[in-house]
Amino acid sequence: MEAVLPHGHHAAPAGLWRWLASTNHKDIGTLYFWFAATMFLIGGLMAMLIRAELFQPGLQLVRPEVFNQLTTLHGLIMIFGVIMPAFTGFANWQVPLMIGAPDMAFPRMNNWSFWLLPVAGLFLIGSTLLPGGAVAGGWTMYPPLFMQGGISYDLTIFAIHLMGASSIMGSINIATTILNMRAPGMALMKMPLFVWTWLITAFLLIAVMPVLAGAVTMLLSDRNFGTHFFDAAGGGDPVMFQHVFWFFGHPEVYILILPAFGIISTVIPTFSRKPLFGYASMVYATAAIAILSFLVWGHHMFTVGMPAAAQLFFMYATLLVAVPTGVKVFNWVATMWRGSLTFETPMLFAVAFVCLFTIGGFSGLVLAMAPVDIQLQDTYYVVAHFHYVLVTGALFSIYAGLYYWLPKWTGHRADETWGRWHFWLSAVSVNVLFFPMHFLGLAGMPRRIPDYALQFADFNRVASLGGFVFGASQILLLIVILKCLRGGEKAEARAWEGAEGLEWTVASPAPYHTFTEPPEVK
């Protein structure tokens, strides 16, 4: 069956079986990326439909209950189906390459953690076909509203359990790989920052995914087995769900952004032709953000009617997050300072990330102020805030990382012209899409509504137009990737002039098996 190569290597198996049964970190990384891309297409089409409905006041395209399904699924798909799998794809491809390991610590579990995801994705999307349609209570699943849905709500809980199990296994694998399989000489404080951010992210995931699983299991039990965890009529408390959910939810926010910090901290030094400024403080800042993330969940709940002391505690803790985050932004700027900068596509996305993520950080600061949050909670201001953090933040970092490592993965350089078009169209339209949402929120437009009062019409129209351009621009990325896979300019082992790190010491494309002999790190 398998050709035996020198050093006992297996040849890459061919056909469908290669992908279904793969235990190779590179193949599984690729699978994660294609899964994320597919889900991005689906979640993105939902966003287009949402923006089309909101193009003008009145109900045009979808009924309110379908609109609620769209916003709910869009959120769940983009978080659990796009950003998280894409970052896990990076971890699979890059962590072994960056620490000089031959593969992940648990290759078979790696396969299992990936293949749970398409099943969960199918359940989520397939639930639209069930009677009553898909889950429509918002991605936050607050009871008692969540009690009112049909069978698709239970199926969604199952999908979340699957995705949670996948994440937990994936992060155990990543943490074990990083802690045990580093090349000789690579001390923890010599690891590339991307590896550091993923190590911390993995621990966050292991800590909070079980909390989410517990929360949705209680929902399942309330829905089907007569318990009253969240039902006041039976002695429960609906707000308790929010506490448990956000104890997961806020660390989750940083799960979605810490690997982004890692990618940006890799890309900026390369194109500044300088080492990263303040490596140690970057590591400490990442750890500080992770620890603080467990202390700030209450800021999602300022309007539930907490005591003043609790509001103040959560407000102060949240403000503190700004300090390590600020340190990171300053470090990136200092890395560029007096460098020798060039602006290939990965760098363009990285620079846009620094700028636009900071806007999301500032709106986060505004929302952290409890009295102001009372006004802005559940408005479009919040929608603007988390889309700046997750689209121009997490997603742009994914783009930067893709353009950066595609030469290593495919052996071909990405087409710079198409890449630049993709960047500029995305960077301009994403601001046309999301910036006006700040104004809508301030002016008083609630989120999650299919229809709105007339004074919100103009900015909604602008945002929708920006959204259509942004959505269409992402087709360019697909073209770039397909071109890269089919051919193009050959990439050298060190694809970028300023690139540092072990992954650039192996050939491009990276051979099916790398680092069977551990490299020596000085």
Next chain:
Amino acid sequence: MRLGRQVLWMACWAGWVQPVVADWALNLPAPKSDIAVRIYDIHTLILLICLGIFVVVFGVMFYALFKHRKSVGHQAHPFHEHTSVEVIWTVIPLLILVGMAWPATRAVLDQKDTANPDLTIKVTGYQWKWEYDYLQDGVKFISASSTPADQIANQAAKGPHYLLEVDEPMVVPVGKKVRILLTSHDVIHAWWVPELGVKQDAIPGFIRDTWFRANEIGTYRGQCAELCGRGHAFMPIVVEVKREVDYQAWLAAKQAGKQAKAVAAAAAAGKSFGPAELKARGEKVYAAHCAACHQADGKGLPGVFPALAGSRMVNGPAAAHIDRVLHGKDGSAMTAFQDQLDDADLAAVITWERMAWGNTGSPVQPTDVKVLRK
């Protein structure tokens, strides 16, 4: 051909400029209560601080982007740490945050101080309307959206207060401390009036409070802010702030109206109605209270809200049907209507359901409803 294209372009242009009322508002609405003024000022302060930091930090970054690029021949200086700079840019943000937290802390403490109100109103959220209960004055009424369905369906021109208008607004006196006690009958809602600077979740089974003191006469509009199902966009809040004398006059009229209604209800409760009379009244009640879920055609929404047309319960014995409307169904969106509607309205709407859309149920009289109340 050319003419056709011109017409097309003009149509596009007309479509573009159509919503003339839109006002491109960029900021919070002009605040009309002390708390709202404080929120407005804190927001402005933070915005200016953020703007300042943004300009400085990204001024430095863009300077580097233009001056320190390889294409202008800039050589990299491979420095990678500087302890004193790093300490400075950790400490300075910390100090700025302390400066920002100070006014916010005082505002939080004031927002939370609901003691010694001049007036207390209990507000209950329902899917998808609000109930206002003036506890000291015995006035209680339901306030629901009054935007006609054909405006939402784009079959009629939209009014100036589209989706922000109700049949019966909440009325309060100017300059008085109004405490709002909030709860909900079904799912979580949030009561929000931006100009008054109040937003508070309404949580079933719990009572939370908040307060405001309106400092200007006027009509202030808000919306439910917490996703509460398919009607979430359609449960507006309207608060009319009146002079004390006008408020008292409104209150007196409400109390008088309540008495008259009680007399009429008592008279109706013992009375027997003809089916035509019941159906006519019931159709109106149905449109106001039932059609949002069960739909105007009685067909419901498959899998979410059951159909009444052809339903076994609606076409079966009246007692089970009355019981369901009076007491609702646990674990579903079907709410208990016994506190919302009087016997005559309930008899009318149940009769309408039993006789409309080809249903063949028997009519129901107010006395039938009365005996099943718990």
